[in-house]
Amino acid sequence: MPETKSMDETPLFTATDAVCPAHAPVDHPKIPPEKIGVLLANLGTPDGYDYWSMRRYLNEFLSDKRVIDYSRWLWQPLLQLVILTKRPFTSGANYKLIWNNEADESPLATITKAQTAGIAATMQARFGDDVMVDYCMRYGNPSTASRLRRLIDAGCQKILFFPLYPQYAAPTTATANDQMFRALMAEKWQPSVRTVPAYFEEPGYIDALAQSVARAYDAMEEKPDILVATYHGLPKRYLLEGDPYHCHCQKTTRLLKERLGWADDQIITTFQSRFGSEEWLQPYTVEEVARLARAGKRRIAVISPAFSADCIETLEEINGEIRESFEHAGGEEFTYIPCLNDDAAHLNVLSDVIERNLKGWINRE
Template sequence: MPFSKKKTGVLLINLGTPEATDYFSIRRYLKEFLSDHRIVNLPPILWKTILHLMILPRRPFITGRNYQRIWDEAKDGSPLRYYTRRQAELLAHRLADKEIQVEWAMRYGTPSVAEKIDSLQKKHCHKILILPLYPQYSATTHASALDAVYKHLLTLTNQPAITVVPAFAKSDLYLSALTSHLQKELTKLSFSPEKILLSFHGIPKKMAEKDYLYPQDCLFTAQKLREKMQLSEEEMPLTYQSRFGGAEWLQPYTVDTVKNLAHHGIKNLAIMAPGFFSDCLETLDELGREIKEIFLKEGGENFAVIPCLNDSEEAVNLLGEIICPSEETF
């Protein structure tokens, strides 16, 4: 396809979400997600047997109920889809004077990475900046998103030039955005938190031995955020959530930490999830419902989850500042 006017495109990529909360929509999503070798690193024959015989027949019922609790038809159903789309729209408006085309995609589900690369090419973009929306690098997220990009490029005769924006956990732009956002959100609370928990998505400990950049990035983010907030490690501890299965994962676990804090007399707790750029099932339902219920049951009194950056001014400015230097040096 000839380019009549060469342009630059930006593709924001987030993890993914089902199209609806019914059994078959959830099953399709889980099948794609759990078939990624970056997510489950077991012998293929063994894992396919477990996946198709034990997980996919039953898990969609549980996961579907979880999604139903956070689903909002007025906002395109899935919060993750809504906020990722909003980020792309607001970023496009911010970059309008540069004639940069902005699209968004999901690694799993729709709209797909392949679909949106094709869309940018149809808009005459001969250069595409890929921005995975994962601040901390992990093979399970950042690398998997790039797998989808490169897989589609293999099918193209006329490939666009690709630049990948690296994970930005150590960027002062990101850390400053988190700090500003956290400070604003704390003023909205009706109570003063005794501790602010920083909860990151966990990964199996065995996987982390190879995927060692991820825990390093999480520790760095926590350390720098404490410095900017002038809080100690005790006042702002780091934990890992979303453990699945019986294997040992990165620790300390969020659920155990919350129980222990309540047992030791902490009555007022706030949780922030810096590794999630947009609110999703893990922040709204796991933290906002499951962890909250545990804290209150164990003796806590006030609990709040700090919203993710979402479509805030801090989020859009951060994306714009990350993209512009990359676009200029393309």
């Protein structure tokens, strides 16, 4: 996919920063001073909501074997000849509803930039100029390869790669890491690279989730009957094949419940965003909220702990299809609690996770 140019495509290194290596001859070319790079990775975003932008994005996303692991000879004809002739129109219409028209980008892009700026400021305060922070997308722009190259050009010989998914799953964390390793394969001189593991049980992350719930509940005159913690879906067979995602999600909900001091019946775990006809992790969010309404739960709140930033699955699917399912079944008050996004508590815990994973490379004085 071609890269789009924007303000944040400017190089991180300028010639005035160049130095001659220690003990090198005086005529040795000047090079960037050695630094450490932190590369944040999120899922991705189309460049626009028009047909061709959506088609390029969906083709890259749905062609990923980590996402759809059916045989290519079976899947690609269906994808290219059927799905990609229709879905770009419907997906584009959904993106148009939430598009950041002022910045001409998706909310995920806007939020990821804000997260990057906030974490970069924290790293600057903790480590000075020794650590650079940038971001990339697994699908769409800016690509992982382009941002890896930008960090290398800036002198980063050690890079910490951070997929922004609290819970590990093969179609999210693993495919982000895959793309990073593919990008490394194109480098003549590869930097040292570390990847950040899932952080779903990080105390600060649970605290930040609990604080967001408490703020939302404190602002309500009547408290919800139940909190629905909805996570992105995954085929059930992934669990049976060893993917820990389901376990990570269940533990996230349990830790959040314990942090809030709630009873078991005050929060429930569900899964959204099904695709295809096979069985996925259950209960399905869209069906469960309707069941709750029919069971007399007139007021519910919904939170999405699997997403580090609000995106099409939260801003459109939850506030659209899932809200409508609840209301059509008799529900009266539906409250969506936003993702942690660039909340200060969230950025602080992400920065702490980064600092811990940089140990041995750099230490705070």
